[in-house]
Structures are given as C-alpha cells and as structure tokens.
Amino acid sequence: KNQVEQSPQSLIILEGKNCTLQCNYTVSPFSNLRWYKQDTGRGPVSLTIMTFSENTKSNGRYTATLDADTKQSSLHITASQLSDSASYICVVSGDSNYQLIWGAGTKLIIKP
C-alpha cells in the first residue's frame, strides 16, 4: 500500500535553533518527493521538489535530503524563525505528477 509517514507528529523548538523533520514512504513507482509548508488556515506552499537522482535541495534556510534506496527524506530548518511555525507536509508522487500521496504533516512550533 502506498503510504507516507512523517515524524515527529509535532515539535516545539526555540527561535534560532535548528530542527530536522523526517519522512518515510512506501510509494512505488516513485517519481518525485515534495515538501510543502502550510500555515494554519492557509493552503500549502511548495518548498522543494526532488527526483530519485537528487540527494539534496535547498530553499533558503530549508534543506531537503532524499535517500531513494531507503525511501527516506528529511527537511532540515536552520536558524528557525517565528514565521517557520507551520505544518510541514511530505508528498510523494507516483507515476504521474497528479497521483500524489500526502503525509499527515509535522506541526512545528517555534517559541521565542
């Protein structure tokens, strides 16, 4: 069964600290993996998209890694800011860009 599992479910860190969010998937075939940021009550916004041939991709303070062999991805946030408080959702695409399997997300709270 195609699944995307994220951990932790929620995370609280202090402003300025780094954190890493995890994503494990069992989707096959695999096309690409995306990380989205979703502020409360808003639509998701794309952070990164990676194919199986890409190991890492950065977007400002956000760095995503992908290990296609172990089917794991991580999202590392550096020097966190209060505006980073949001849900971060891992999404895996199967054999077309519109067969997307969504994780439940990690709720990140940044405290001053």
Place this chain on the structure above:
Amino acid sequence: DAGVTQSPTHLIKTRGQQVTLRCSPKSGHDTVSWYQQALGQGPQFIFQYYEEEERQRGNFPDRFSGHQFPNYSSELNVNALLLGDSALYLCASSWERDRGRYDSPLHFGNGTRLTVT
C-alpha cells in the same frame, strides 16, 4: 499575477444540506484539483478537472461532484452533507503542459473552511 482564489472562506451548513464551493485558478493555469483536508491530516485528493471534464477521481462518494467552466474556474458541490464532511477544502491549479515535468508544483488557494452542524 493573481494566485488561486477560493470562495467563500468560511461556511456553516447543517446536515443534509447541499453546498457549492468555488475556485479561480492561477492566471494561465487550465487544470484544477480539489482536496479535502480534515483537521490534523494531510489533504485527500477528491478529483481533477481539465477541459471541463473530470479526469481523475479519488476515493470519494458520488455526493461529491464538480464542474469546470470555459474560463477554467471550477466548482465543488457536495450533496446530503454529513458531519464528517467538515473540513478545509483546498483547490489547486496547474498547467496541463507542465504535467510531465517533475518540478512543477501545484499552486493552492487558501481554502474554504466548511463546518457541518
């Protein structure tokens, strides 16, 4: 450059009623997808419209139906509302010619929060 817009932003209905949600895609986009997002969960794919036809459908009952207009805007209709239909309904748009591009992200609106009482 207008992004994806959805209306209304909030809606309260009672069980058994019918509801229509609306979406205008990002300028230049011709494909619209609808998602249901329950609290604390990731979005669940409802269906996708292209060229005014439903092209793909997720695991949702026939109570969920949609429409796409010639200007690419779209409506989501839900009949015989149940309490479990309470959720954030998201519209995402994309460009059909980007369909095969792995690096083409979906553009989401901010959703309609539907509460069924």
